[in-house]
Amino acid sequence: MNIFLLLQMAADAGPDRVGLVCDGRRWTYGELAAAARGAADVITGAGCTHVALLDESSAAAPIALFGAALAGVPYVPLNYRLADEDLGALLARVAPACVIGDVARAERLNADGGHKLFTREAFLEAAEAAAEGASGEEREGEGIAAQIFTSGTTAAPKAALLRHSNLLGYILGTVDFMSADEDDAQLVCVPPYHIAGISALMSSIYSMRRIVMLPAFEPDEWLRLAADEKVSNAFVVPTMLARIIERMEAGVEADLSSLQSIAYGGGRMPPELIERALALFPETNFTNAYGLTETSSTIALLGPEDHRTAFASSDPAVRARLGSVGRPLPTIELEIRDEDGKVLPAGERGEIYVRGEQVSGEYRERSALDAEGWFPTRDAGWLDADGYLFLAGRADDVIVRGGENISPGEIEDVLDSHPAIAESVAVGVPSVEWGEAVGIAVVIRPGHERPSDDELKALIKDRLRSSRVPERIAVVDELPYNEMGKLLRRQVRAMFQDS
């Protein structure tokens, strides 16, 4: 099995159809497949163990992804935002690699790695030059299509491996071949080193939806491209959506009448943000996607109908689904388990386990799958009576107070219901008496008075119980998020350690 098949089929079915628009150039599926075949020969000739992309999104990303696939070498998109020391360590772990992109930085950080260096332009030129007369030979290698380094919050980043069979299982199970209309276009603005950046390329190509690539997210440019290219579909992380809406409300004009669907994921969507978006885009279909690197992207989704039903409902349980990640894909199995591995019924919080073809759960160092093939996600969550999945933070984020497990999510949900609180986070803080206790950081909504500590404590005590009452309360201007919209809880914890 080889994911190159996806591009080959698109090129066979519509060789002259435009598949990618990037930096003013329009690539047909035929040209993309030819360049990927050329890239495969370049990669094979270089004799490297990995193909590392150290660059923003460009045509080089899909050509390197599919070229590496054909050559049987793992594609490793690296996070160019990492600090020198961290990036240098990752470069050493993939040496010797074909490094595409910022060659000066790769040379400076890992000079003795034996890497073959290509600027973006040099790589594209070499791939296109080798396209004619390319062998097109499919090499199996280790069967690994992509290797993605996790962000590594506590230890060194883990090298998550996605096999051709995982990625093909995901695409063939969720995307109909050539199902897009010829006018459909997908705006891709997530970084190439994120799993969503890879799955967006594959699902767009297999459905034959033209990719409109934004090299790095910027809200005004996103709006301009969406209007100029008559984009029909887009994926954003919540922080991107917030910035797009801000610019629109600030008067930046863009004709988004072609925009049929917006999918979002990658971090928690604040309820008031999605409600603002639903009001601002009444004709647009919203889909919330939940997935992990180790699961080849989406494993649960809240579709457009779910959004509309929840938004329009006065039933609190139905309305609450706007805060869920929807239902598991029909192609995977999902369970909530307690610490002893016992499967929990609806309504009870535990760790999310998944199993299916798309689920890799495999790292370069070890596989995290259990004997029956289940992957423990380390995400905490619960299912409601109708099978909607609600996330409750990382299992590692659980606050252990005097032996009692407290999920930050339940405290945050109560705090967020206070009219003066825009956002909140609960973390474990050191406590002499309890080992760990609850600390909260809150952002006050503009124009509101700061609620007193006593008022917040009383709110938690009344709605939950006394063990959940925060020992430490901090008011901050904003919460720390990474560029993918993930809340950096460790930074909040560090804030309480220092003071």
Next chain:
Amino acid sequence: MKPGTKLKSAVCDTEVMVIRGSDASVECGGAPMVDEKPAEPGALDDAFAEGTAMGKRYVDEAGSVELLCVKAGKGSLAIDGVILKTKDAKSLPSSD
């Protein structure tokens, strides 16, 4: 048949990739599928001439064999003379 194996029809343009395999021998257009196309295509059996569609997945009744059609043709896919059914992809909103 190992997953990833590509098979070609001996009587039409159909090509498939094995997604899930067994020891069964797959036929197309009434003739066993082959690794390499013959120089001259054989005759298409009218009883197996419904045609294949690119991108469709085909499964047997037991679900032990699954094939992806990567090139369309005039023949029907079958195992032991029983025509394979198409597997409908789940209709999901785009999430990437």
